[in-house]
Amino acid sequence: MSICVQGLTKRYDRQPVVADFSLTVPAGELCVLLGPSGSGKSTVLRIIAGLLAPDAGRVSLHGRDVTGLPPQARGAGFVFQSYALFRSMTVAENVGFALAVRGVPRAERRHRVDELLELVGLGGLGRRLPRQLSGGQQQRVALARALAHRPEVLLLDEPFGALDARIRAELRRSLREIQRELGIATLFVTHDQEEAFALADRIAVMALGRLVETGTPRELYLRPQTEFVATFLGAANLLVGEATARGVRIGPVDFPLGGDAGGEGAQRRVQVLFRPEDVALVAPGAPSPAPLLGTGTVESCAFAGALEQLRLRLPPFVGVRAIAPPVPFGAGSFAIVASRPPHEAHALPLAPGDEVGVAVRRLHALAHPGLQFLLLAEPSPEGLAAVGWAGELTRRTHARLAVLLAGLPEETARQRLGSGLPAVTFHPVRGVVEAAVAELARLTAPDLLLAGAPPGRGATLGASLLATGAHHLLLVRAEGPLPERALVCAAVGEPGKEDVAFTGRLLRHLGTHVTVLTVLPAASPAAPRTQAERFLTASARTLEPLGVPAATRLGEGDPEAEILAVLAGGAELLVLGVPLPKADGALSLDGIAGRLVERTGDLPLLVIRSFPEMTT
Amino acid sequence: MRGARRGPLPGFGLALGFTLSYLGALVLLPFAALLLRALQLTPARFWELVSTPRTLAAFRLSFGAALTAAAVNLLCGLLVAWVLERYRFPGRRLLDALVDLPFALPTAVAGIALTALWDERGWLGALVAPLGIRVANTPLGVLVALVFIGLPFVVRTVQPVLRGLEPALEEAAASLGASRRQAFARVLLPELRPAALTGFVLAIARGLGEYGSVIFIAGNLPERTEIAPLLIMIRLEEYDLAGATAIAATFLAASLLLLFAVNLLSWRQRRRVGAA
Numbered sequence: 017m018s019i020c021v022q023g024l025t026k027r028y029d030r031q032p033v034v035a036d037f038s039l040t041v042p043a044g045e046l047c048v049l050l051g052p053s054g055s056g057k058s059t060v061l062r063i064i065a066g067l068l069a070p071d072a073g074r075v076s077l078h079g080r081d082v083t084g085l086p087p088q089a090r091g092a093g094f095v096f097q098s099y100a101l102f103r104s105m106t107v108a109e110n111v112g113f114a115l116a117v118r119g120v121p122r123a124e125r126r127h128r129v130d131e132l133l134e135l136v137g138l139g140g141l142g143r144r145l146p147r148q149l150s151g152g153q154q155q156r157v158a159l160a161r162a163l164a165h166r167p168e169v170l171l172l173d174e175p176f177g178a179l180d181a182r183i184r185a186e187l188r189r190s191l192r193e194i195q196r197e198l199g200i201a202t203l204f205v206t207h208d209q210e211e212a213f214a215l216a217d218r219i220a221v222m223a224l225g226r227l228v229e230t231g232t233p234r235e236l237y238l239r240p241q242t243e244f245v246a247t248f249l250g251a252a253n254l255l256v257g258e259a260t261a262r263g264v265r266i267g268p269v270d271f272p273l274g275g276d277a278g279g280e281g282a283q284r285r286v287q288v289l290f291r292p293e294d295v296a297l298v299a300p301g302a303p304s305p306a307p308l309l310g311t312g313t314v315e316s317c318a319f320a321g322a323l324e325q326l327r328l329r330l331p332p333f334v335g336v337r338a339i340a341p342p343v344p345f346g347a348g349s350f351a352i353v354a355s356r357p358p359h360e361a362h363a364l365p366l367a368p369g370d371e372v373g374v375a376v377r378r379l380h381a382l383a384h385p386g387l388q389f390l391l392l393a394e395p396s397p398e399g400l401a402a403v404g405w406a407g408e409l410t411r412r413t414h415a416r417l418a419v420l421l422a423g424l425p426e427e428t429a430r431q432r433l434g435s436g437l438p439a440v441t442f443h444p445v446r447g448v449v450e451a452a453v454a455e456l457a458r459l460t461a462p463d464l465l466l467a468g469a470p471p472g473r474g475a476t477l478g479a480s481l482l483a484t485g486a487h488h489l490l491l492v493r494a495e496g497p498l499p500e501r502a503l504v505c506a507a508v509g510e511p512g513k514e515d516v517a518f519t520g521r522l523l524r525h526l527g528t529h530v531t532v533l534t535v536l537p538a539a540s541p542a543a544p545r546t547q548a549e550r551f552l553t554a555s556a557r558t559l560e561p562l563g564v565p566a567a568t569r570l571g572e573g574d575p576e577a578e579i580l581a582v583l584a585g586g587a588e589l590l591v592l593g594v595p596l597p598k599a600d601g602a603l604s605l606d607g608i609a610g611r612l613v614e615r616t617g618d619l620p621l622l623v624i625r626s627f628p629e630m631t632t
Numbered sequence: 633m634r635g636a637r638r639g640p641l642p643g644f645g646l647a648l649g650f651t652l653s654y655l656g657a658l659v660l661l662p663f664a665a666l667l668l669r670a671l672q673l674t675p676a677r678f679w680e681l682v683s684t685p686r687t688l689a690a691f692r693l694s695f696g697a698a699l700t701a702a703a704v705n706l707l708c709g710l711l712v713a714w715v716l717e718r719y720r721f722p723g724r725r726l727l728d729a730l731v732d733l734p735f736a737l738p739t740a741v742a743g744i745a746l747t748a749l750w751d752e753r754g755w756l757g758a759l760v761a762p763l764g765i766r767v768a769n770t771p772l773g774v775l776v777a778l779v780f781i782g783l784p785f786v787v788r789t790v791q792p793v794l795r796g797l798e799p800a801l802e803e804a805a806a807s808l809g810a811s812r813r814q815a816f817a818r819v820l821l822p823e824l825r826p827a828a829l830t831g832f833v834l835a836i837a838r839g840l841g842e843y844g845s846v847i848f849i850a851g852n853l854p855e856r857t858e859i860a861p862l863l864i865m866i867r868l869e870e871y872d873l874a875g876a877t878a879i880a881a882t883f884l885a886a887s888l889l890l891l892f893a894v895n896l897l898s899w900r901q902r903r904r905v906g907a908a
Contacts, residue, residue, distance in 0.1 A: 067803050087806040094807040100800035104822035114808040117818070158804075165809060 018043040018201030019064060019169050024073035026059055034059050035225040035458045037073070041169075041218075044199040046192070048212040051222035052248070057205045060222070061171050064203065065094045078168045093162030097174040099154045101146040107133070107157050108142030114165035132160040135194060152183040159191065163198070170195070170202040176211065188214050209249050213237075221245050224486070226461065237291075239380055246289045246382060247340040251353050253295070254339040254382075259286045264381060267333025271307050271379050287339065287382040292325065295354035298373040299364055306375040312352060314370045323355040326366065328374055332561035343558075350561070387415035387522070390462035390487065392453060393424040398468030400424075400432060402492035405620070406466045407433035409490075409498065410440070413525040417441075418460045422449050450480055457485030464522070466490045469621075474613040475605040478623055482594060482605075488518060488625050494618035499523075499588035502622075504532045505579050505612075507593060508544075508551045511626030515593045516555045518624050524562040528589070531567045532556070533582055535575040545570075576608050580615065591622040663884065670881035673874055681878035686854050687863060690879075693771060694860040695886065698839030701778035706832045708779075709786025710824065716787070717794040731788070734781045739844025746777055747849045769851030774859060777846045778839040785838065786831030793827040829898035833891060840887050 019041040026034040034056040041047040049057045062068040064075050066087035074083045082090045102110050108129050109116075115125045133139050136156040146154055155175055162170065172191075176184040192215060195202050206212055212219050213233045220230040221244070229236060229245045240246040246254050257266040263273035264286060271288075298304045300311060312328035319325075327341075329349050338350040352374055366372060391406040393399060403424070410417045416439040419429055426442050433440065445452040457465065462485070469477050469491040482489055504519050506512035516532060523530060532555040534548045552568035559566035571578035583590065592609050605613055605623070613621060670678065681687070716728050734742065750757040750767035757767055767773050797820065805815035843861045850857040860883050867876035 065803075065807055067807070087803070088809050088811065090807075092807060094804065096800045096804060098798055098800050100798065100804040102801065102805075102819050102822070104825075113805070113810070113818070117808065117810040117814050161804075161808065 018045075018078055019047075019203055020076045020079075021060070021064060022074045024060060024063055024075070025071050026056070026063060026068065027071050032458060033225050034063070034070070037222075037225070037227050039220055039227060039230070041201045041203055043078075043201050045217045046195050046202040046204060046215060047218045047220060048216035049203055049205045049220050049222060050209060050212040050248075051207060053207055055222045056225040057207075057222045058173050059225075061094075061173050061203060061205050064169075065092050065171050066090045067094075091165070091168045093165070093167035093170045095155070095158050095162050095170070095172040095175045097177045099146075099151075099158045101154055101157055101161075103146055105146075106142065107138065107144050107146065107149070110146065110157055111142070111160045111164055113161060118165065128164060129160075132164055135163075135197075136160045137190060150183075151179050152187055155179065155187060156190070159194070163194075163200075167200070170200050172202070172204045174206055175204075177206070177208075184211070185214070191215070212249075219249075221248065223248075224461070240289065241382060243287055243339060243382060246287070251292050251355075252340045253290050253292070253352050255288055255350075256339065257286060257288050259381070264288050264379060266309065269307060269309055271376065273379055273381060289380045289382060290376050290378060292353045292355035293323075294376055294378045295352060295356075296375040296377050297326070297328075297354060297356060297360070297364060297366065298375055300371050300373055302373070304373060304375045306377040309352070309374045309376055311371055312374045314366050314368050314372060315351065316368055317366055320355075323357060324361040326354045326356070328352045328354060328372065330374060387413050387464070388460055388462045389415050389417045390453070390457060390460060390465045391417060391419045392422055392449070392465065392467040392481070393419050393429045394422045394468055395424045395428075396468055396470060397495070398470050398493055400468070401495040402466050402468035402490075403429055403432040404495065405490070405492045405498070407437065409466070409522075409526075410437050412498070413522065415463075416460075418443060418456055418462065420445055420452055420456050422452070450484055453481065454484040457487060461485075462487045463518075464488045464490055466492065469493050471618070472614070474621065475610040478605045478613065478621070482623065482625065486625065489621075489623040491613075491621040491623065493620060496588065496620070498526050499528050499620065501529045501531070501587045502589040502591055503579070503582055503587040504530055504555075504591040505575075505593070506532055506534055506551075506555065506591075508534055508548050511593050512551060512555075513558075514626040515591060515624045516558055519591050519622065520559045520562045520564050522622070524564050529565045529567070530559055531569055531582070531587070532559075533569045533571060533579065535571040535573070535578045538573045540572065576611055576615075579612060583616065583619070587619075589620050589622060590616055591624060594623055594625045666877065666880055666884065669873075669877040673878060677874070678878050681875050682882050686858070687860075687879055689855040690858050690860040690863040691883070691886070693774060693857065694840060694883070695890070697771065697774045697778050697859070698836050698842075701775055701782050701839050702832050702835035704775075704779050705782045705786045705835045706828060709783060709831060709835075710790060710828060712783070713787045713790040713794055717791055731784050735784050739781065739842065740848070742780060743777065743845035743848030746773075746780060746845060750776060750849060768849055769853070769857060771850075771857055773849040773851070774846050774857060777849050778842060781842055781845055782835035782839055785834040786828060789827045789831035789834070790824055793824055797823055826898055826902040829894065829901060833894045833898060836894065837887070837891060840883075840890075 019039070022038045024034050024037040025032060037056070037060055039047070049060065051057045059068065063070045066082065066085060070083070074081060076082060077090060077092065102113065105113070108126070111132050112125045112129045115128060120128075129142060130139070133142055136159055138153060138156050138160070141149070141153070146157060149157065158175070176187050179187065188211065204215060216233055218230060219233055219236055221228045221236065223244050229241055236245055236249055240249065243254065246252050255266055257264045260270060262270065264271045266288065296304070296306050298308070310330050312330040315327045315329045317324060317326045329351055331349055341351045341353055343350050354374070389406060389410055391403065393403050406417060409415070411434065417437060419433070419440060419442045421429060421442055422445045429442065443456055453465070465481060465485070465487045467477070467481055467489070471493065474491055474493065478489060478491055502519065502523060504515055506515040512534070519530060532552055534552060536544060536548055548570055552570060556566045556568050569582065571582070590612070592612065594605070594609070673681070712731065716724065716731075747768055748754050750773060752758065752761050752766065752768065754768075760767065765772070767776055801819055801823070802815055805819045810818065841861065843859070846859055847862055850859065852858050852862060860879065864876050864880050864883070867879065
């Protein structure tokens, strides 16, 4: 085992950029660490190289624990995106640097340098200066330099990011050959999935500082386990359907599924994935070779070399939620991406606007359902009420639930939660409750945190619980049934969209009737009014395909009074967006939100975090 | 001046013409007048005027002190620039602003302040007097004044380069096994060398021309602590125009030669690193 990291955690300003990251790269393997920018992948690499110290966790290279060692003592080769060549030295001096600082005699050094330059395809260029070489050649020099001291592991940080596509492909091939020849354990960081597919023995996908999944490129593409990997690697159609005894139901259509759906229990919700090449397009009315999803309209088609790529628009199925391609806010339909080889395109030519039958040849069901909850279980009356809510909500939404036991015995919690929960785990609190919540949130990445809030403590408790992670928050303040009517107080604009979208995602399983309310200042001019009306229409159109009955309401005047007036008309759940974080990043529930929390008695509150990028 | 290389900015001819006449009127014309004056002397007379012991001593002192002071500033300036760029400490901005003080201070003020400080009864002068070291009224005093006024040059030329160095260079050196000292000597120093040399040249130039701050602390004893610019001044006051011209022309030629040599070195360094 060559590179082994366990439980790496690194925080900046107390925000984890790498959270509990573990990975092993055996000798001879080229592992690609893939993730969007800001996912913490470079941080992991720098910690392995010793350029950065972790807050927690261990690094071992070749079975030797190097966690406390400086970079000089780790025996790792590191290649930077910027090459970081020493400009005042010749190519040969650059490559021989690691040997020179180790006092290797000149003759031996020259021999090794020539050998390395030959290896990276730069034989005879040793006397040039780095700036006399092209970008691709410079990176070859950097690679040779990183290999000079025969490192046990090779670490590359987006090494080809600054190069053009053709050079990049060439360098990839060289790297792959060199890595095979030397049999050196290699960790390659990139955000480019094409690069990952071209290089990797194994891909490790990272997001928000966590390891999401690892597997061979083929495994991750064909059988991803998570929504993130399904949509991040390659183009994907990802829908939420229902598992049945025989397969998967998407809207009115039943798809047989080869074994891996595992329809235990009725009506389990599953995410299903099919790739563009899994879509078969048939002429309307013609016999279909595969189960037909419906009839769609061609929105666009583009020629892309070997394949024709199409985007189709289908009418919505009630109860089917599309995750990818993303549905534009307010769209009353959903889109499917498809691709087909030239002979199929030739047999059935299509142009934008044409109607066509959309069939699916192959489906993959993701192991995890959409939602993950975290419950803070306390023995107070409100805490017990929250446990009851969590049980019911989890059952209805088929979510996964992690329960943090803060003074409540596990047996009591189990009883209150009730039976029929698909995936529940229990975790005792050690130490401070907030810290324990934060720790568990880090491990389980919940969408929603449920907690009980005693009277008068809603605002302060709410703020401190929101600060424990990147989740939304449901505060339960009294025993009661799940809501029949909910009021969403949404601001016009992007945050408001998130309020509506998450509310729909959660409440679609409960049959709750939703009213979306937007309040304008008194005597608003026409422009904001039109904008607000458009927002409300789009909100209704977003909720309806999810099967959430929705009404909208445009208020005017003092928002607080307006909201209280609508609440008086009857609602069992109030949905609020978190106010913008303060300049120091702290969230607080003051202002209108805070006063509403105080003035709504024991009404349950769903607090939606609309700025995930500002709080993670 | 090739017509084919038209830049996006108009008026190249006009701008060049203006620049040349401006430089000509401001810089070249006085030099030409000086040389013309010197040419009116016969070579024998010229040699006689510049080879007096007093003149030779003044040259030795001027060039010696300027070079030594610039060398001191090269080392200390690098250190100051390093500290200002690489560490964060309270008062850093104040310290950074203080570096420019020798630029801004009228040289006479600097001279008086330094004299007061280094005089045998001054704070620092009294401190070193028991060790048998006298600063005021000695060549050492000249050096002290030139070190003082030359400091900003090296600091201000090195600082931006140091700031612009990518951290990856040091990280690369570390990952390749270089100790901090090796990384500094083999990787960072070569990157800084061209800028440091430029600062060095500027410090020499300033040291050669400095007058105001030196004459207060030097004591101006002929053949001991008298700098060349002062000697020219004295000759002029004695209405010895020929003497002043001969010394001035020689001083000018020697300065140009020295600056040209050091600039050549700096330019070669720069070319190797490939910096602009």
